[in-house]
Amino acid sequence: MLKKINVAELVLGMYFCGFDAGWLNHPFWKTRFLLKHENDLEQARASGIAYCWIDISRGRDVMAVVEDDRMTVPSGAPRDGDEDAALAVGAIVARTADDPAQEQAIALREHARELTRSMFTAARMGKVVALPQCVDLVEEIACSVLRDPTGLLSVLRLKLNDEYTYLHSVAVCALMVALGRTLGLSESACREAGLCGYLHDVGKAFIDDDILNKPGKLSDEEFALIKRHPELGYQYLIQNPDMPAYACEVCLHHHERLDGRGYPDALAADAITQYTRMTAICDVYDALTSERPYKQGWDPADALYQMASWEGHFDRRLLLAFVKTLGIYPVGSLVRLESGLAGRVIRQNPADLTRPVVQVLHTRDEHDIGSNGVLDLMAWPRTDGIVQRGQDANPAS
Numbered sequence: 001m002l003k004k005i006n007v008a009e010l011v012l013g014m015y016f017c018g019f020d021a022g023w024l025n026h027p028f029w030k031t032r033f034l035l036k037h038e039n040d041l042e043q044a045r046a047s048g049i050a051y052c053w054i055d056i057s058r059g060r061d062v063m064a065v066v067e068d069d070r071m072t073v074p075s076g077a078p079r080d081g082d083e084d085a086a087l088a089v090g091a092i093v094a095r096t097a098d099d100p101a102q103e104q105a106i107a108l109r110e111h112a113r114e115l116t117r118s119m120f121t122a123a124r125m126g127k128v129v130a131l132p133q134c135v136d137l138v139e140e141i142a143c144s145v146l147r148d149p150t151g152l153l154s155v156l157r158l159k160l161n162d163e164y165t166y167l168h169s170v171a172v173c174a175l176m177v178a179l180g181r182t183l184g185l186s187e188s189a190c191r192e193a194g195l196c197g198y199l200h201d202v203g204k205a206f207i208d209d210d211i212l213n214k215p216g217k218l219s220d221e222e223f224a225l226i227k228r229h230p231e232l233g234y235q236y237l238i239q240n241p242d243m244p245a246y247a248c249e250v251c252l253h254h255h256e257r258l259d260g261r262g263y264p265d266a267l268a269a270d271a272i273t274q275y276t277r278m279t280a281i282c283d284v285y286d287a288l289t290s291e292r293p294y295k296q297g298w299d300p301a302d303a304l305y306q307m308a309s310w311e312g313h314f315d316r317r318l319l320l321a322f323v324k325t326l327g328i329y330p331v332g333s334l335v336r337l338e339s340g341l342a343g344r345v346i347r348q349n350p351a352d353l354t355r356p357v358v359q360v361l362h363t364r365d366e367h368d369i370g371s372n373g374v375l376d377l378m379a380w381p382r383t384d385g386i387v388q389r390g391q392d393a394n395p396a397s
């Protein structure tokens with residue numbers, strides 16, 4: 001799980017995943033590694049680069065450092081030059097780095113991103129969309145989601161600038177499949193929903209990348225250009241006579257709203273199809289929660305809470321099913337527990353969505369929570385519960 005931090009916050013035991021800068025400015029020959037040597041820290045600080053990325057599932061989190069002075073340091077805590085100890089603390093804050101399911105999810109993420117990049121490039125070159133390739137990829141994504149509903153989604157949250165649109169397409173596809181399953185759709189309908197999600201933003205292939213990836217506020221002209229992507233995508237998809245009508249429909253109308261205030265056609269609620277309503281939810285959720293180099297994504301639980309408060313935007317029944325799909329505290333959400341511990345949700349308990357499994361971010365006494373720092377809030381006798389969600393639940397944030 002990647003996290004953007006200030007370079008000044010780097011300490012031994014963190015798993016470094018690159019600077020938030022071009023690789024030419026990079027002082028290291030490796031881009032990803034466990035920080036074990038004081039020398040590495042000095043080089044990082046001397047680089048003059050303000051921000052970098054760390055993987056908190058493979059090393060220490062900032063939180064553990066902030067608390068170090070006050071907490072009971074575990075016997076495996078890192079000391080200068082103590083490499084094994086640094087690794088041991090990494091294990092406290094995280095699930096195992098050698099998780100084969102996560103490796104599979106990462107491999108699928110890379111594969112899907114490259115196929116999608118090619119699909120967008122072909123669109124720009126005026127080639128008709130290759131439907132069989134899209135269907136095959138949706139099948140792979142669907143199999144992954146049905147096997148492990150959260151694995152792929154959790155590795156799709158971080159999106160670098162040049163891959164955002166591609167990974168967003170893949171993420172919306174995966175969310176659609178998962179939502180379809182919650183709704184009790186047939187296997188084939190789940191895949192249809194996945195195809196809709198995958199192709200919903202294909203019209204962005206025809207919008208300038210500089211506008212699409214602009215970090216700051218868009219001008220009125222730029223926003224007007226971006227708002228053309230549903231129609232551009234629709235015009236592109238209908239060039240393929242084999243393209244299902246439902247996918248073209250979703251592409252054209254995924255920015256419509258139930259209260260008629262959407263675009264491009266300001267459709268009334270009963271004119272918006274179920275696949276389109278589903279896509280609107282998955283699309284906004286992924287856009288809100290995506291981690292970008294220039295902005296931190298919304299906490300997943302906060303995003304669901306906010307979306308539920310927007311009157312007239314989404315279909316309430318489908319939004320409830322979406323919450324049931326991801327959990328009230330989706331994987332990746334920050335929570336504060338009754339005991340005062342802060343943690344990140346790593347798994348749902350389908351029998352009670354208010355009591356997920358939590359990875360504790362730090363502890364004053366590791367023996368309270370077991371050596372791997374994982375708390376199952378469904379465990380009996382009951383030991384803890386959630387009292388706060390979102391970024392504010394983590395005092396280090």
Ligand SMILES: [Fe+2]
Nearest residue numbers: 200201254255
């Ligand atoms: Fe869109």
Ligand SMILES: [Fe+2]
Nearest residue numbers: 168200201283
């Ligand atoms: Fe989108």
